[in-house]
Amino acid sequence: MDRKTIERNRRIIMKDLCFKLTSLIPPQHSKPAKELLSQLDQFDQAASYIKQLRERIEELERRKRLLALTTADETNNIIRNSVIELKLPILRFRDLGSCFEVVLISGHKKKFMLYQVIRILEEGGAEVVIASLSNISDNVFLTFHAQVKVCRIGVDTSGIFQRLQALIS
Structure with a gap:
């Protein structure tokens, strides 16, 4: 292609991008104009809008960090205060049909391992989908979300619950 054609294509592409x-x-951000705005004015409006968006993003991120800190502090205080009042270890088992949730809270006197709980769940016919472990002061929080491996066979939830009770006793 010759230089003239290349330059014409470049101008067409730039006009399309503008x-x-x-x-x-x-x-609502663009200034109402009775006549057409020049490209320079359009670029100024775009730059102004981008600057306004960046300021808004920074403000929202600042508010998000502040809210996260406040929420985390409040949550930690609530958990700390409520766990002090509870007798540990604690087992909470919630059956949700084809899936269930197991929450174990242990103190420094009685600790059990993650693999032990997973083994009990899998031997009962469940598949662990999500497992999480959290330490808050001297307490260990284990949370498991599991579902039925084979729907036709099902899960022995009462057997799983009994074995978990035996584990924490």
């Missing part, structure tokens, strides 16, 4: 850029600016 149109796309101005189409992304919402009408």
Whole structure:
């Protein structure tokens, strides 16, 4: 191709990109004009809009961090205060049909391992989908979300519950 054709294609592409850029600016942000805006004015509006979006993002991120800190502190205080009042270890078993949730909370006197609980669940016919472990002060929180491996066979939830009770006793 000759240089003239290349330059014409470049101008067409740039004109198309400028149109796309101005189409992304919402009408409430663009200044109403009775005449057509020059490309320089359109670029200024786009730059102003981008700057406004960045400021909004920074403000929202600041508020998110502040809210996360506040929520985390409140949650930790609630957990710390409630666990002090409870007799450990604790087993909570919630059957949700084809899936279930197991929450174990242990103190420093009685600890059990993650693999022990997973083995009990899998031997009972369940498949562990999510497992999480958290340490808060001297307490260990184990949370398991499991589902039935084979729907036709099902899960022996009462057997699993009894074996978990025996584990924490």
